[in-house]
Amino acid sequence: MPPRTGATVTAVFTCLADESRRDVLEVLVQSGRASASAIAREVGISRQGVAKHLTLLTEAGLVTSERVGREVLYVVQPEPLQDAARWLDRSAAAWDRRLAALKAAAEKPGT
Template sequence: MFHAIADPTRRQMLQLLADNELSIAAIAKSFPISRTAVNKHLHILAEAGLVSRRKAGRETRYRFNPEPFAELKTWLSFFEQYWDERLAALKHLVEADEESS
């Protein structure tokens, strides 16, 4: 998943698909890259489970799948306690430095 969202084009595609189910052609209109490149990016997103695809006649339509992000949020929430502790320590350090000046 991290590999899939590391690329800015793929992140933009996810934002584009957040509220819309779109065909490859419709997605390609939003990017200054070839349709083949768009298809490769969508393949990576699909492999990561971040988009789903379905056939609609002759075209393939893509839709954003938010479930992996919910799992990521749950995983990251464990680490928030450490971030909060470090930020509190930094705040204390800065305030102590300001008082001594």
């Protein structure tokens, strides 16, 4: 795995470890794009709190922002989530192979 992808996956999991950030991201997924104020109304935390979460989501590459008039609108970037999903798929496949081998060894006659 290239270092950048590994760093991206780590940043994604670190960022999504916080429930509030997951809530903010979910609002963006559902709405397509939204301002910090609109997100704050949806998740029930202060606009300043949302802004801090958006900063961390942006640093992890999960969100980008765009100025539209007086507002800054945020949009989800799926690529880092896709990197994390691929990592999970590879890990799950590796564990499936290990568990199948363990099962086969446990069911082997004479053991």
